[in-house]
Amino acid sequence: MPELPEVERAARQLIRAALGKTIASVKAIHPALKRKLSPSQSRAARGKRIETIERRGKHQLLRLDSGDTLVVHFRMNGDWEIGTTADPLDRFARAAIELSDGTRISLVDRRALSSITLDKEGSSSLPKLGREASDPALDADYLSAVLKRKKIAIKPALMDQSVIAGLGNIYAAEALWESELDPRRPAAKVSRAKLEKLIDAIRLVLSPKKRLPGRYTDKRGAGRFAVYDREGKECRRCGGTIERIVQAGRSTYFCPDCQLG
Numbered sequence: 001m002p003e004l005p006e007v008e009r010a011a012r013q014l015i016r017a018a019l020g021k022t023i024a025s026v027k028a029i030h031p032a033l034k035r036k037l038s039p040s041q042s043r044a045a046r047g048k049r050i051e052t053i054e055r056r057g058k059h060q061l062l063r064l065d066s067g068d069t070l071v072v073h074f075r076m077n078g079d080w081e082i083g084t085t086a087d088p089l090d091r092f093a094r095a096a097i098e099l100s101d102g103t104r105i106s107l108v109d110r111r112a113l114s115s116i117t118l119d120k121e122g123s124s125s126l127p128k129l130g131r132e133a134s135d136p137a138l139d140a141d142y143l144s145a146v147l148k149r150k151k152i153a154i155k156p157a158l159m160d161q162s163v164i165a166g167l168g169n170i171y172a173a174e175a176l177w178e179s180e181l182d183p184r185r186p187a188a189k190v191s192r193a194k195l196e197k198l199i200d201a202i203r204l205v206l207s208p209k210k211r212l213p214g215r216y217t218d219k220r221g222a223g224r225f226a227v228y229d230r231e232g233k234e235c236r237r238c239g240g241t242i243e244r245i246v247q248a249g250r251s252t253y254f255c256p257d258c259q260l261g
Helices: 004-018 039-045 140-147 154-159 169-178 192-205
Strands: 023-028 050-056 059-064 069-073 079-084 093-099 103-108 115-119 243-247 250-254
Touching: 004 050, 004 059, 004 079, 004 103, 023 039, 039 115, 140 192, 154 169, 154 250, 169 192, 169 250
Parallel strands: none
Antiparallel strands: 023 093, 050 059, 059 069, 069 115, 079 103, 093 103, 243 250
16 A cells, blocks of 8 residues: 555656656546546646646645646555556556656556546645645644544544645554554543654654664564554564554554553
8 A cells, every 4th residue: 555655756756757748648547547537637638738746645746837737646556657658558557647758657556446637727626634744844733733623543533634644554553653652542632742752753654764773673674664564473662462453444553562652
């Protein structure tokens, strides 16, 4: 599942391949994407120059010189494949953006859950999004004000994109482990001190270069995460046993022995 670091990587890949170039065509290939991007919308994007490419949460925004915006969401399995119009299409290509220089950018998705839509100038199909996980303005004052209205546990609250844009299931669990917070704790009852620690933890887990190797790998250097998908394994901090519960329909992994906050 693409999480924020993977979407950021994909957006940078897209910038290198498409920024400043002109769209020759946008083709929705799979029926599910055709319902999101109509033939008239595809025609509206033809011949337009890609002025800027931005990421907002897990959405990628291709802003065109017409004022319209192509909005891309990978959802569960999407990714870009960059090639040329002479290359054979990947069998899981669900949409393709062809550029006037012969570049083809394919939206590849085994489950066909991803989407491309065209927002006309002045309109937006984006849901309500909170501050970015990477935004320096994400602080304890902001988080406290948003969470005090939540009547749910801290883990599903963090995954609410109107709270923090871009933070997904995996890294929410990792940040809670890093900050020693119980994912079941009511969001409105997390102390300010813990919120400050949680914000530092979010930035840490989203920046792999800043991680302490021993916290995320075993003696052989194996493993990418501290708790995610490690049910029944030893906690790398306290030696306890990682457990899995379900919150808001999603798996949560945590250590009940040291995540006590």
